[in-house]
Amino acid sequence: MSNSSSTVNEAAAPASAIIVGAGILGAATALFLAREGVAVRIVERQHAGWGASGRNAGYISMITRSGGPQLELANLSRSLYSQLAEELDDFEFQPNGALVYYYEEQLPLIEGFVKKRQEDGLPMEIVSGDRARELCPLLPEDVVGGIHSKSDCYLHPGKLVDALMNAAIKLGAELIDADVTELVVEDGRCVGVRTARTDIRADVVAVTAGSWTAAILEKAGLPFNVLHMRMQMAETAPIEERFNVAAYGPSLFHEYAFVRELPGYDDDIVLHPLQHIMPEVGLLELICQRADGRLWLGCPIEFVDGPDASPDPTVAGMAQTFGVLGDHVPALQHIPVERTWGGIAPQTGDGLPVMSDVPSVPGLFVGSGHAYGATVGPGSARVLADIILGRVPGLDASPFRYDRPAITEGMARSVSLG
Structure with missing residues (x-):
C-alpha cells in the first residue's frame, strides 16, 4: 500500500x-x-x-475531537472558519466556545477530562456553577459547574x-x-x-x-x-433569554471512546435513566440558540441500514432529546416545539x-x-x-x-x- x-x-x-x-x-x-x-x-x-x-446542529466541536489526526484536521478547519466568516455571506458564526454543564455526580470525571484536553492543546477551563449560568442562563441551580472549551463554536449549517x-x-x-x-x-x-x-x-x-x-x-x-447514522434535531419557538455558547450536557461523555478510557469515567454517572432504557440511541445532549432566538435541541444518533433509510426522527430519538434535556434543564419543558428533522451521515470504522x-x-x-x-x-x-x-x-x-x-x-x- x-x-x-x-x-x-x-x-x-x-x-x-x-x-x-x-x-x-x-x-x-x-x-x-x-x-x-x-x-x-x-x-x-x-x-x-x-x-x-x-440537517446537523452546526457545532464546531473541538472538545470531542480526539488527539492526533482528528484534532489536527479540526484545528485546520477552525482556523479557516474565522476567515470564511469574514469573507462569506452571514452564516451565524458564533465563536464563543462550548460549555459542558455538569452535576455533582459527574465530578469524579471532570478534572481528568480537562487535563487530558489541555494536554492535547485545547484551551479550556473549569468554571463554577454561577459562571455556567451566566454563559447559559437556562441552566438550573443544581448545575455545579461547567467546562468552557474556548475554541469551540457553532453556526447555521x-x-x-x-x-x-x-x-x-x-x-x-x-x-x-x-x-x-x-x-x-x-x-x-x-x-x-x-x-x-x-x-x-x-x-x-x-x-x-x-x-x-x-x-x-x-x-x-x-x-x-462506512456505517450510516440517523442524526436528529428539534427546534423550539423563540425565547427571550439569549446566550451564544454551544451547550452540552453530561451524556456527551458517553459517546467518545477516548473519554470512556479516562480515570473516573463510569456509565452510571453520565447516562440518564432513559438512556439505559433505550441503549441503541446515542445522545450528544446539546442546546444552541439561533439568531432569531429559537433553540436547536439534540442530537440523538441511531445506526441505520443505509443512506436511503428514513431520515425522519424516531420516537426513541425524540424521547431521549426531550426527556433527558427536559430533566436536566427544566427551563426547556414548556417551550413550544415548532419542528423536528433528521439526516443520514456516514461514519468510518x-x-x-x-x-x-x-x-x-x-x-x-x-x-x-x-x-x-x-x-x-x-x-x-x-x-x-x-x-x-x-x-x-x-x-x-x-x-x-x-x-x-x-x-x-x-x-x-x-x-x-x-
Missing part, C-alpha cells in the same frame, strides 16, 4: 473538475478550486445542503452551505441539477460522470456525496465501507474521513465519511483541494487516504463517533 499516492497528486493542476454532491465539503472544495482558476461544475441531485450538511455555494458561483462555478448514476471511466481513468440526461466530462472528478458516496464508488467496483485520490483510478478523488462534517468541513475541503491541485496539504493527509483497511476491507461497528 502506498501512502504517498494518497497524500499528494503529482500530476499538473487540472483545468476542470466535477464535484459530486453539494454539501459543506463539496461546496467548500468547489470554492477553493474556483479560487485557483479551475472550471468547476457541482452536480447535485436535490439542492445544496440537502443531506446531512444542512444551511446558511453555511448557501454562503459557500454563492461564493463559488461568483467565481464561475456551475451548479448542475442532476442525479449521478455512475462514473465514466475510460482506459482506466475517470473522465467524468453519467447522469440520466447526459455525460459530463472534466479533467478530474471528486465524489463528495456523503452517505451516497459508497453507492457511486461501488458501481465502479471500488469498495467504500476508524473515525477518520477520506480526503484522497483513488490510486487505482487516476482522475478520481474522494471526500467523504464525515460523521462530523460541520466541524471539519472547510479543513477537509482545503486538504482535498490541495491534493487535487497537486500540492502538499498543510497537514499529514496519509491518515485520510482512501486505500486503508477501514475503508477498503470492511470493518466492525465503530466504538467512537467520528
